[in-house]
Amino acid sequence: MRRQLELKDFRKTSPYLDDRPDCLENYQMSSEIELLRQKRALELRKKMLLSQEKPTPVAAETPKLSSRQTVQKILTGRGTEVLETARRYYPKEVGIIEENLARLIDSGRLRGPVSGEELYSFLRRVGLSFSMDTKIRVKEHGELKTLEEKFREGVR
Incomplete structure (x- = not known):
C-alpha cells in the first residue's frame, strides 16, 4: 500500500x-x-x-473425425454404396481397410474424390470379392423404370 x-x-x-x-x-x-x-x-x-x-484450444476446435467419416468425405458416386455392400460381406476387413484409408487421407497421401468403381476395383485387388446389387433402369418419357416394370407394360 x-x-x-x-x-x-x-x-x-x-x-x-x-x-x-x-x-x-x-x-x-x-x-x-x-x-x-x-x-x-x-x-x-x-x-x-x-x-x-492457458492451454491452446487448437485440438478442441478441430474435432477428430472417425475413420468411417474421413473415408466417406472423399467417396463420390456409388462409393458409399460399394463400401456398405463390402461391409455386409466382410465387416472386420472393411473396418481395417477404412482405418488405413483414413490414415492415408489424414497424412495427405490419398487425395481427391474416389468413385465407386475405383473403390470396387481396389477392394477386389486386395482380395474382397463381392457382388453389387445391379439394377437396370430405362428412362422413358422422363421416368426411370426398371426392366420388370417395362416388361409388365409390354405384356398388357
Missing part, C-alpha cells in the same frame, strides 16, 4: 527539493506518472502470465 506524504514531509526528507511550490508539484506529477507506468506494466505482466498458463 502506498503511503501518502504531506508536502512538509517532502521538504524534510528530500535534499533536492527547495521551498518553491512548483518544484514540489513537478516531483508529485513525475511520481504519479511513474506509479501509473508501474501499474500498467504489472497489468501487462499479469495478462502475459495468464495467456501462458
Whole structure:
C-alpha cells in the first residue's frame, strides 16, 4: 500500500527539493506518472502470465473425425454404396481397410474424390470379392423404370 506524504514531509526528507511550490508539484506529477507506468506494466505482466498458463484450444476446435467419416468425405458416386455392400460381406476387413484409408487421407497421401468403381476395383485387388446389387433402369418419357416394370407394360 502506498503511503501518502504531506508536502512538509517532502521538504524534510528530500535534499533536492527547495521551498518553491512548483518544484514540489513537478516531483508529485513525475511520481504519479511513474506509479501509473508501474501499474500498467504489472497489468501487462499479469495478462502475459495468464495467456501462458492457458492451454491452446487448437485440438478442441478441430474435432477428430472417425475413420468411417474421413473415408466417406472423399467417396463420390456409388462409393458409399460399394463400401456398405463390402461391409455386409466382410465387416472386420472393411473396418481395417477404412482405418488405413483414413490414415492415408489424414497424412495427405490419398487425395481427391474416389468413385465407386475405383473403390470396387481396389477392394477386389486386395482380395474382397463381392457382388453389387445391379439394377437396370430405362428412362422413358422422363421416368426411370426398371426392366420388370417395362416388361409388365409390354405384356398388357
